[in-house]
Amino acid sequence: MARNDPNADNKRDEALAYVRRQKAQWGTGVSTLCFFYNATGETLFFDGEHSWFGRIYGSYPLIVQNGQWGAFLHVKRTAAASGSMGYVLYRVKGTNDAGYLSSLIGWDNPWNKAGHSNKAFCDVYEDGKIVDNNEIYNAFSTSSRIATVRKMGMWITATIDTINSPLFEAYFNLEEMMLKLELA
Numbered sequence: 001m002a003r004n005d006p007n008a009d010n011k012r013d014e015a016l017a018y019v020r021r022q023k024a025q026w027g028t029g030v031s032t033l034c035f036f037y038n039a040t041g042e043t044l045f046f047d048g049e050h051s052w053f054g055r056i057y058g059s060y061p062l063i064v065q066n067g068q069w070g071a072f073l074h075v076k077r078t079a080a081a082s083g084s085m086g087y088v089l090y091r092v093k094g095t096n097d098a099g100y101l102s103s104l105i106g107w108d109n110p111w112n113k114a115g116h117s118n119k120a121f122c123d124v125y126e127d128g129k130i131v132d133n134n135e136i137y138n139a140f141s142t143s144s145r146i147a148t149v150r151k152m153g154m155w156i157t158a159t160i161d162t163i164n165s166p167l168f169e170a171y172f173n174l175e176e177m178m179l180k181l182e183l184a
Helices: 008-026 133-142 175-183
Strands: 031-039 044-053 055-057 069-075 084-093 100-109 119-126 146-151 154-160 167-174
Touching (some): 008 031, 031 084, 044 055, 044 100, 044 133, 084 167, 100 133, 100 167, 119 146, 119 154, 119 167
Parallel strands (some): 031 167
Antiparallel strands (some): 031 069, 044 084, 084 100, 100 119, 154 167
16 A cells, blocks of 8 residues: 555655755745645545645646545745635545545645744545635634644545745645555
8 A cells, every 4th residue: 555655765854855955946945845645545636726825846746546645845935924824625526425525735835934834734525515715814814833633534634834935835635545454
């Protein structure tokens, strides 16, 4: 199973090296080095994104197969004192013929750390639901550096470091896959 060894064949190391190369190409300033692992047993399909502060550098991975890592760099606005805050949605087939779900991972890396800290967020939505950006933005106010959601058969975890250009790491799992691992 994919979840048993996320670094099989050094895949995690390669994803991390890729996003660090992107950071080196982009340069200095607030940025978020994002990478995530697909341990769902299914394929993740890019389903949307939103940035409140900053922008994507390059592009988001469009398809991430089971057992693979996706990686991207989210950077501050050009020539502006801003942070990096946004989210990305991936569509995945749910369990027990539940159809598809939209799974969200989000990060908040503020430019001004005085009184503010980096935060992670994750959530799961029914396929086709229009995501309310204001609701997600407000949800960050109660989030922390570590986020977990178990909902509609999905199990997502996300963490973010405390520095100005932190690593944001997430894992997409189907709950039934995690339960099989616990029983094994």
